[in-house]
Every structure is written in C-alpha cells, then in structure tokens.
Amino acid sequence: MKIKGFRFSAVEAAIKKPGRLDLALIQSLTPATTSAVFTTNSVKAAPVLLSRDRVAKGPIRALLVNSGNANACTGKQGMEDALETTRLVARYLEMDEEEVLVASTGVIGVPLPMDRLTVALHPLVNSLADDAGLEVVAQAIMTTDTFPKMGSRQGTAEGKPYTIAGVAKGSGMIMPNMATMLAFVFTDAAVELEWLEQIFGSGCDLSFNAITVDGDTSTNDTALIMANGAAGNEPLGGHSPGGAEFVTLLNELLLSLAHQIVRDGEGATKFVTVTVTGALNDLQAKKGAMAIANSSLVKTAFYGQDANWGRILAAVGYSGVTVDQDQIDLLFDDVLMVKNGIFVGGDAETRGSEVLRRKEFCVTVELKLGMGCATVYTSDLSHDYVSINADYRT
Amino acid sequence: MKIKGFRFSAVEAAIKKPGRLDLALIQSLTPATTSAVFTTNSVKAAPVLLSRDRVAKGPIRALLVNSGNANACTGKQGMEDALETTRLVARYLEMDEEEVLVASTGVIGVPLPMDRLTVALHPLVNSLADDAGLEVVAQAIMTTDTFPKMGSRQGTAEGKPYTIAGVAKGSGMIMPNMATMLAFVFTDAAVELEWLEQIFGSGCDLSFNAITVDGDTSTNDTALIMANGAAGNEPLGGHSPGGAEFVTLLNELLLSLAHQIVRDGEGATKFVTVTVTGALNDLQAKKGAMAIANSSLVKTAFYGQDANWGRILAAVGYSGVTVDQDQIDLLFDDVLMVKNGIFVGGDAETRGSEVLRRKEFCVTVELKLGMGCATVYTSDLSHDYVSINADYRT
Numbered sequence: 001m002k003i004k005g006f007r008f009s010a011v012e013a014a015i016k017k018p019g020r021l022d023l024a025l026i027q028s029l030t031p032a033t034t035s036a037v038f039t040t041n042s043v044k045a046a047p048v049l050l051s052r053d054r055v056a057k058g059p060i061r062a063l064l065v066n067s068g069n070a071n072a073c074t075g076k077q078g079m080e081d082a083l084e085t086t087r088l089v090a091r092y093l094e095m096d097e098e099e100v101l102v103a104s105t106g107v108i109g110v111p112l113p114m115d116r117l118t119v120a121l122h123p124l125v126n127s128l129a130d131d132a133g134l135e136v137v138a139q140a141i142m143t144t145d146t147f148p149k150m151g152s153r154q155g156t157a158e159g160k161p162y163t164i165a166g167v168a169k170g171s172g173m174i175m176p177n178m179a180t181m182l183a184f185v186f187t188d189a190a191v192e193l194e195w196l197e198q199i200f201g202s203g204c205d206l207s208f209n210a211i212t213v214d215g216d217t218s219t220n221d222t223a224l225i226m227a228n229g230a231a232g233n234e235p236l237g238g239h240s241p242g243g244a245e246f247v248t249l250l251n252e253l254l255l256s257l258a259h260q261i262v263r264d265g266e267g268a269t270k271f272v273t274v275t276v277t278g279a280l281n282d283l284q285a286k287k288g289a290m291a292i293a294n295s296s297l298v299k300t301a302f303y304g305q306d307a308n309w310g311r312i313l314a315a316v317g318y319s320g321v322t323v324d325q326d327q328i329d330l331l332f333d334d335v336l337m338v339k340n341g342i343f344v345g346g347d348a349e350t351r352g353s354e355v356l357r358r359k360e361f362c363v364t365v366e367l368k369l370g371m372g373c374a375t376v377y378t379s380d381l382s383h384d385y386v387s388i389n390a391d392y393r394t
Numbered sequence: 395m396k397i398k399g400f401r402f403s404a405v406e407a408a409i410k411k412p413g414r415l416d417l418a419l420i421q422s423l424t425p426a427t428t429s430a431v432f433t434t435n436s437v438k439a440a441p442v443l444l445s446r447d448r449v450a451k452g453p454i455r456a457l458l459v460n461s462g463n464a465n466a467c468t469g470k471q472g473m474e475d476a477l478e479t480t481r482l483v484a485r486y487l488e489m490d491e492e493e494v495l496v497a498s499t500g501v502i503g504v505p506l507p508m509d510r511l512t513v514a515l516h517p518l519v520n521s522l523a524d525d526a527g528l529e530v531v532a533q534a535i536m537t538t539d540t541f542p543k544m545g546s547r548q549g550t551a552e553g554k555p556y557t558i559a560g561v562a563k564g565s566g567m568i569m570p571n572m573a574t575m576l577a578f579v580f581t582d583a584a585v586e587l588e589w590l591e592q593i594f595g596s597g598c599d600l601s602f603n604a605i606t607v608d609g610d611t612s613t614n615d616t617a618l619i620m621a622n623g624a625a626g627n628e629p630l631g632g633h634s635p636g637g638a639e640f641v642t643l644l645n646e647l648l649l650s651l652a653h654q655i656v657r658d659g660e661g662a663t664k665f666v667t668v669t670v671t672g673a674l675n676d677l678q679a680k681k682g683a684m685a686i687a688n689s690s691l692v693k694t695a696f697y698g699q700d701a702n703w704g705r706i707l708a709a710v711g712y713s714g715v716t717v718d719q720d721q722i723d724l725l726f727d728d729v730l731m732v733k734n735g736i737f738v739g740g741d742a743e744t745r746g747s748e749v750l751r752r753k754e755f756c757v758t759v760e761l762k763l764g765m766g767c768a769t770v771y772t773s774d775l776s777h778d779y780v781s782i783n784a785d786y787r788t
Contacts, residue, residue, distance in 0.1 A: 043711030043719045043735075073707055075720065075736040108704035109737035219708050296690065296775070297783060304784030310502035313467060314613055317437030325437045326469065341437075342469040343503035381690070382784075386777050389691060390698030 001134040001152055003163045004188035005029045005230025009127040010136035013120035015068030015106070015113055016143075023117065024065045024140035025124050026184065027093060031059030032226035033190075033235075034101075035197040037204045039221035045072035045108075046082040048220060051101040060226060061099040063184065064089050067141050067169070068106040069113065070180065072219040081112040088118060092125040103222050105143055105169065105180035134186070138167040141182055144388070145169050149260040153249035155189070157233035157242035162189035164246075164253050166225075170213070170261030180220040181208060183257055189246060190229030192237040200225045203251045207258035210286070210376040212293045213265035225250075262377045267384030270302050271377070273362040276316070279372030284321045286374035291319030292363065299381035307352030309337045316365055329366040332356060395528040395546055397557045398582035399423045399624025403521040404530035407514030409462030409500070409507055410537075417511065418459045418534035419518050420578065421487060425453030426620035427584070427629075428495075429591040431598045433615035439466030439502075440476040442614060445495040454620060455493040457578065458483050460511065461535050461563070462500040464574065466613040475506040482512060486519040497616050499537055499563065499574040528580070532561040535576050538782070539563050543654040547643035549583070551636035556583035556625035558640075558647055564607070564655030574614040575602060577651055583640060584623030586631040594619050597645050601652035604680070604770040606687045607659035619644075656771045661778030664696050665754040665771070670710070673766035678715045680768035685713030686757065693775035701746030703731045710759055723760040726750060 006028055013023040036055045038048050054060065064085055071078045082102050090097035104112070138148035152165035166185035185200075204223050229235065236246050263271055274293045279285035292298055295315040301308035309330050316323060330338035332355040337348050355361050400422055407417040430449045432442050448454065458479055465472045476496050484491035498506070532542035546559035560579035579594075598617050623629065630640050657665055668687045673679035686692055689709040695702035703724050710717060724732035726749040731742050749755050 039712075041708060041711035042715070042717045043707050043722075073704060073719070073732070073735055073737065075734070108707075109732075219711060296779075300780050300783035303780065306784070310467060313437050313502075314435060317435035317613060321436070323436045325467070328437075338467070338503075340469070341467055343467065381780060383777055383780050385690075386694050386697065386775060386780055389694035390700070390776075 001150070001165050002131065003134070003165050003186045005228045006186050007128045007131040008134055008137050009124055009130065009132050010140035011120050011124045011127065013066065014116045015066055021136060021140035022066055022068045023120050023124055024137040025089065025128060026063040026137060026186070027128055028061050028226055028228040030228050030230065031061050031099065032228035033193045033196055034060040034224065034226045035193070035200045036222060036224040037201060039218060041219050043073070043219045045070050045104060045220045046074060046078035047071055047102040047104045048222060050079065050082045051103060051222065054098055054101055057098060059099065060101055061095045062089055062093055063101045063103065065103045065137070065141055065182070066117065067143050069104060069110060070106045070108045070220050071104040071112050073109045074111055077111055081114055084114065085117060088121050092121065103182055105141065105182055105220050108219065134165055134167055137184070141167065141169040143169060144266070145264055147264060149257055149264065151253050151256040153253050155242065155245050155249045157189055157231065157236055157240065157246065160231050160233045162187060162231035162233065164189070164249055166253055166257055168257040168261055170264050180218040181261065183208060183223040185225040185253065187225070187227045188230040189227055190231065190233050190235040191227040191246070192235045195237045196225065196227060199247050199250060203254045206251060207254035211258045211262050212290060212376065212378050213262065259377060262379050265379035266388045267382040268379030269382055270380040271360040272302055272379065273375060273377055275362060275364045275373065275375045276367065277364065277373040278367040278369055280322050280370040281372040282374055283372070285372040286376065288316045288319045288321040288365065289374045289376040291315045292365070293376045293378035296381055299378065302356065302380035303382045305353065305356040307332060307337065307349060307356050309343065309352070312363060312365065313338065322369060323367055324369060327368045329368070331364040333361050395544070395559050396525065397528070397559050397580050399622045400580050400582070401522045401525045402528055402531050403518055403524065403526055404534035405514050405518045405521065407460065408510045409460055415530060415534035416460055416462045417514050417518055418531040419483065419522060420457040420531060420580070421522055422455050422620055422622040424622050424624065425455050425493065426622035427587045427590055428454040428618065428620045429594045430616060430618040431595060433613060435613050437467070437613045439464050439498060439614045440468060440472035441465055441496045441498045442616060444473065444476045444480070445497060445616065448492055448495055451492060453493065454495055455489045456483055456487055457495045457497065459497045459531070459535055459576070461537050463498060463504060463506050464500045464502045464614050465498040465506050467503045468505055471505055475508055478508065479511060482515050486515065497576055499535065499576055499614050502613065528559055528561055531578070535561065535563040537563065538660070539658055541658060543651055543658070545647050545650040547647050549636065549639050549643045551583055551625065551627035551630055551634065551640065554625050554627045556581060556627065558583070558643055560647055560651055562651040562655055564658050575655065577602060577617040579619040579647065581619070581621045582624040583621055584625065584627050584629040585621040585640070586629045589631045590619065590621060593641050593644060597648045600645060601648035605652045605656050606684060606770065606772050607656065607662070653771060656773050659773035660782045661776040662773030663776055664774040666696055666773065667756040667769060667771055669756065669758045669767065669769045670761065671758065671767040672761040672763055674716050674764040675766040676768055677766070679766040680770065682710045682713045682715040682759065683768050683770040685709045686759070687770045687772035690775055693772065696750065696774035697776045699747065699750040701726060701731065701743060701750050703737070703746070706757060706759065707732065716763060717761055718763060721762045723762070725758040727755050
C-alpha cells in the first residue's frame with residue numbers, strides 16, 4: 001500500500017529471530033503534521049520519552065521502529081541509544097534529528113543491539129527509494145502477533161482524493177516481558193495540527209483505549225498519526241466541509257486496527273463487544289464496561305461458553321460505577337438474561353448459552369440511571385493465554 | 395474447637411450435592427458485641443443487606459450460614475426469604491429476629507430452596523445442644539474450597555483466659571458464578587463495641603483486604619466478629635492492659651485465615667508475598683502492590699516460574715502510583731534483580747529463576763520516594779484456574 005509523499009522500508013537487523021523483518025523506516029517527503037498518544041504507564045521506555053518531546057515540538061519527517069527490543073528500563077544508556085539512532089537516520093536522510101521519531105517493542109531491560117542496528121540502517125535507508133509500501137512496516141513491527149494488522153480508507157477534500165492508512169501491532173508478548181500496542185497512521189491529507197490532535201485523541205479513546213486483552217498497560221504503547229499534505233488540499237479543520245468525512249474515515253480505520261488487535265489477542269477464541277448504557281455519564285459507562293471486559297472470571301466464562309451473567313453483574317458492581325441493582329438489565333446479543341436485576345428464567349439459560357457459543361457476540365448492560373454509554377472490545381481468557389505467558393521461556 | 399458461650403452445629407440441607415454439610419448455625423448464649431465488614435460491591439446479596447442493618451443496630455445472638463446458594467440477584471423474594479429464615483431461627487431459639495444474622499454463598503440468581511432449608515432448621519437447632527465445635531462450620535461454608543479453613547489463638551485479659559477462633563471460606567467459585575469470601579470470628583473475650591469495630595476493620599485491611607486471587611469482588615463477601623464476654627473479663631478497649639495482646643492475636647488469626655484462602659486459590663501453585671516500600675504513602679504502596687498481585691501477566695509468569703521483572707515494573711507503572719523509574723529496585727526474595735530501574739545483570743537471571751521455582755517467595759519493590767509501605771498476598775494464574783472457571787458447567 002502506497003500513500004502519497006510517504007516512503008516505507010523494512011529490513012532484518014537480527015534483533016528478532018533470523019528470517020523476520022524487525023527494523024522499519026517511514027519517511028515523509030515533506031514535514032508532516034504529527035499527533036501522538038503515548039502510554040499512561042509511569043514507567044516509560046526511552047523511545048517514548050524521546051518521541052513525546054519531539055512530537056510536542058513540531059512537524060516530523062521520519063519514524064524509525066524496531067521490534068525485538070523495547071529499549072525500556074535501560075536507563076541513561078537507553079536514552080543515548082535512542083538519540084543516536086535518530087541522529088544516524090537524520091544524517092542519512094539529511095534532516096534535523098529533532099524531526100525523527102523512534103519507537104521500540106520487544107524485550108525489556110536489555111540494551112539495544114546498537115552494532116547490528118547501525119549496520120542495518122544503511123540498507124534500510126537505501127531501500128526507501130523502492131518504497132516497499134506499508135505492508136513491510138506491518139510485518140516489521142510484529143512480535144508474537146500471528147498476523148500483520150493493517151487498514152486504509154480513501155476520502156476526498158475539496159475534490160482532492162486522499163488516503164488514510166495505518167498499521168498496528170498488538171497483544172503479542174515478547175520474551176520476557178510485556179504486550180506493547182503500537183499503531184502508526186499516515187495520511188496525505190493536509191490537516192490542521194490542533195484539530196488533528198483533538199480528533200486523533202478522541203479516535204484513540206474509542207478504539208485503542210476501548211480494547212483490553214489482559215488489562216496490562218505496556219511501557220511502550222504508542223499511537224501516532226502523520227499528515228503530510230501531499231494530497232494538496234487546504235488543511236482540514238473543524239469547520240472544513242470535508243472535516244466530518246475525515247473524522248469518520250479515521251475513526252473507522254482506528255477501530256478496524258483496534259479490532260484486529262483484539263482478534264489476535266493471545267489465546268483469544270472469542271471477540272466480545274461489551275456495551276454499558278444508562279450510566280450516570282460516559283466515563284462511568286466506560287469504567288463499568290472495562291471492569292466486565294477485564295474480569296478474569298468473566299473472560300474464563302466466555303472461554304467456557306458459559307452464559308454466566310452473575311459474574312458480569314458482579315463486575316459492574318465492583319467497578320465503582322453507580323448502579324441500582326434492582327434496575328439492571330443484561331443481554332447476550334438479543335437474548336434478555338436479567339431484567340431489573342433478576343434472572344428472567346424460562347429458556348433464557350439455553351438461548352444465552354447459544355449466544356456464547358458464537359465466535360463473536362455482544363454483552364449489553366443497561367443501568368437505567370442516565371444517558372452515559374460506552375462500548376469496549378475484549379477477548380476471552382483461555383488455556384492458550386496462560387500457556388503463551390507462562391511457558392514462553394520454558 | 396469450642397469457644398465458651400458459643401454453640402455450633404451444621405447439617406445437610408440438600409442445597410449442595412448430597413453428602414456435604416451446607417447449613418450451619420452459630421449461637422451465642424449471651425448477646426455478643428458484633429462487628430462486620432461487608433462487600434464493597436454495589437450489587438449486594440439480600441443476606442448482606444439484611445445483616446449489615448442488623449449489625450448496625452445492636453448485639454447479635456445467632457448466625458445462620460448456608461452454602462450452595464448465594465441468595466444474590468434474587469430481588470424482593472430474596473430479601474423475604476432471608477427475613478423468613480432469621481424469623482424461624484429466632485422462634486426456635488427464643489430470641490428477637492433482629493438478633494439473628496444470615497450469610498449465604500453459592501449460586502447466584504436462584505431463589506433459596508426454602509422448603510429444604512426450613513425442614514433442615516429443626517435438626518440444625520436440635521444439634522446445637524451437642525455443640526459439634528467450630529470444625530463443622532468450617533466444613534459447611536465450603537464451596538469449591540479444597541480444605542476447610544480455621545484457626546484459633548489463646549490469650550488472657552486480667553488473668554482470665556480467652557479464645558479467639560475463626561473460620562473462612564475462599565476463592566471457591568460455585569456454579570455458575572463467583573467467588574465469595576466469608577470469614578467468621580468468635581471470641582469469648584468481652585470487647586468494647588467501638589474499639590472492636592476499629593481493630594477488626596484495620597485487621598481486615600491487613601488480611602482479607604490484602605489478598606487477591608483474581609481481583610474480582612463478590613456480592614456476598616462478609617467478615618464478622620462476635621465477642622460474647624463469656625471469659626468474664628472487663629470489656630477490652632484501647633486503654634486496657636490486655637488490649638495490645640488481643641489486637642496481636644486477632645491480627646495473627648485474620649492473617650492466617652487470609653493466607654489459607656490464598657493457598658487454596660483456584661488453581662494456585664504458588665503463594666506470593668508482594669511488598670511495596672518507599673511509596674509516597676501507605677495507600678499508594680497498597681495500590682502498587684495490588685496492581686502487581688492482580689496482573690494476569692505477572693501471575694502467569696509466576697506460574698511459569700519466569701523471573702519476569704519487567705512485567706512487575708510495568709504493573710507498578712500503570713497502577714497510578716507516583717514512581718521515579720530511575721530509582722526503582724526490585725527483589726525476588728533476597729535476589730536483587732533491578733537497581734535504580736535497570737536490570738543488574740550478572741547471574742541475577744539465574745538466581746531470580748531459582749527463587750521463582752520455590753512454592754513460596756516474596757517480591758519486593760522499593761520506590762525510594764517516601765515512607766509508604768504495604769504487603770499483599772497472591773497466587774499465580776494457572777491452567778487449572780482457567781479450567782475451573784471455564785469448564786465448570788461443561
């Protein structure tokens with residue numbers, strides 16, 4: 001996949017096992033308006049700290065990403081290594097090092113293999129000219145992901161066609177440590193910075209911040225959008241005629257990438273959409289939905305295809321959300337299981353179990369207290385999840 | 395086990411599978427000063443709502459407990475059933491129904507089998523005279539617990555010997571729903587109500603509120619202490635000479651019961667003590683320790699005997715606790731793994747893995763920011779946990 005004004009390349013730098021791409025470079029031919037959302041984890045990897053500062057300062061022209069090593073918990077050396085890689089990229093591409101971002105995912109606590117990385121930079125930069133397309137980036141950022149995650153949308157602004165395309169990597173655990181979520185979105189549309197930050201932030205809330213596989217937040221999570229304006233439109237903003245379309249396309253793309261991450265969740269056998277409605281406000285609804293989506297008891301019940309509504313009510317109950325237990329309704333897809341806090345009986349058990357046997361289903365909880373609602377996406381908790389995370393090094 | 399002025403009995407009421415005690419009665423021969431801590435879940439079972447009101451009103455003379463049915467999410471009928479059982483007990487024992495508490499654990503959303511329960515009450519009351527001892531209560535409250543949980547301590551107040559003894563049930567999931575933690579402590583010491591509430595509350599914080607198996611909070615959790623004064627001492631209070639001893643013994647007993655619950659956690663193969671020190675305050679330390687103890691990633695690593703310090707740092711990081719990532723130390727037992735946020739290298743990996751192979755070990759995280767510290771107790775997350783909770787009904 002090509003996006004006007006961007007060039008993509010990836011190589012094997014021997015950071016991961018042989019035979020796998022693990023170093024990718026994205027160049028924007030013009031400085032790109034860039035917005036990013038980084039991990040809320042207080043323990044932040046060096047590339048997160050560095051890129052956060054640079055995104056705040058101004059337009060970006062290149063992004064270097066490696067998998068196989070997170071460059072996290074690596075102290076001063078880690079920051080120096082991150083700086084050095086951007087310095088080298090800047091020299092090769094003849095730009096300011098401040099215009100280069102870096103992202104890493106993989107093993108924590110191990111210094112970056114700078115020798116192998118620097119050797120690989122030269123062929124990486126050289127192959128930019130061929131522009132291998134976004135596909136190689138999707139592959140190079142995979143860790144234990146079982147498939148590359150990608151998507152794109154086409155739109156027009158003032159009659160000028162543009163593309164929004166993105167890649168993501170998900171809940172792959174990398175030995176010996178943690179899941180990192182990375183998502184990079186590129187568009188040739190011109191977009192006003194302030195508005196981009198606003199719509200990208202809320203788009204991430206509805207997508208990457210609305211998914212959970214195991215409730216852990218990595219030190220390296222990064223979601224980023226670069227808009228380089230190569231489409232030639234006037235920069236899109238809140239009052240642009242094409243603004244609404246751009247937001248819709250962006251949100252669709254982000255949600256698609258987020259769903260791909262859940263579907264590839266470690267050991268996942270189910271894709272579950274959890275909606276809470278009628279909460280006092282949206283924030284409470286999301287808190288309740290996340291409590292359901294993160295509960296080990298609920299997720300093992302999903303895995304066991306057990307229409308276990310009691311665990312779901314309990315999760316909402318302990319979430320800290322205001323509820324009136326005599327008003328709660330609960331549905332599995334369109335099967336009403338609980339009405340006003342009481343199991344409806346009849347054939348609900350049988351019909352509910354049928355829903356749970358589906359590969360994808362919805363859980364809806366109606367609190368009937370206000371107008372707050374939220375939807376989050378989750379997987380089940382399976383034997384394979386335990387195997388992947390317990391036995392990885394044995 | 396006997397405690398002066400208390401009588402215990404238990405019968406089979408056919409609420410659980412045949413051959414298992416499932417209904418227990420505790421009578422105090424004199425009104426007992428009673429304090430209790432109930433679930434913080436907003437969805438509360440009828441017996442929790444009823445007992446909470448009655449404990450607030452005054453001394454208690456009897457407690458009826460059933461397993462096999464939680465009487466939760468049962469609406470008005472559930473409350474009427476709970477009231478009716480206490481009414482019957484009160485009539486048999488010739489006391490006011492307000493002096494009778496009730497606790498339930500088991501299936502959620504199914505009405506109590508009142509016919510079987512009321513039939514069983516007569517033999518249950520009759521056998522009180524034999525005082526079978528606390529052991530039968532420990533057995534009757536078991537659900538999927540694999541062993542009964544009990545403990546006792548002996549002390550003296552003004553030279554008068556007294557006993558504190560208690561039972562608990564833990565992280566047994568009962569079809570089809572959730573874990574309920576029940577703990578009942580009985581003492582023949584006389585204790586001032588206000589002080590009892592204070593020391594029992596903080597004792598529970600250090601024990602039952604410092605353990606986690608899967609992070610879920612049940613609708614039925616109840617911890618309760620009854621002090622009937624049969625030992626003949628002047629009521630113990632904050633300024634009593636014997637007060638400190640009583641607190642020590644009580645805390646020891648509560649901690650012992652809490653540890654038994656963790657050891658019998660579903661699928662548990664490890665007993666892990668997690669301590670966070672040097673936090674800004676105790677509350678932050680506990681939040682950090684609980685984040686570690688609840689992390690599915692950390693717990694699967696424990697199960698896999700993987701000295702995976704990165705997941706632990708990440709858990710502290712996302713817990714919301716103030717940290718300086720360049721100051722954190724981490725130890726597995728006495729093996730320093732991370733110093734000032736960086737892996738110490740050398741043979742730490744090997745020695746850390748040796749620690750993780752132990753059946754019991756400590757994880758210590760030193761934040762070096764303040765004087766706050768907290769210790770919590772947890773188990774690992776194993777294949778059996780998933781099996782127990784996923785496959786229970788299949």
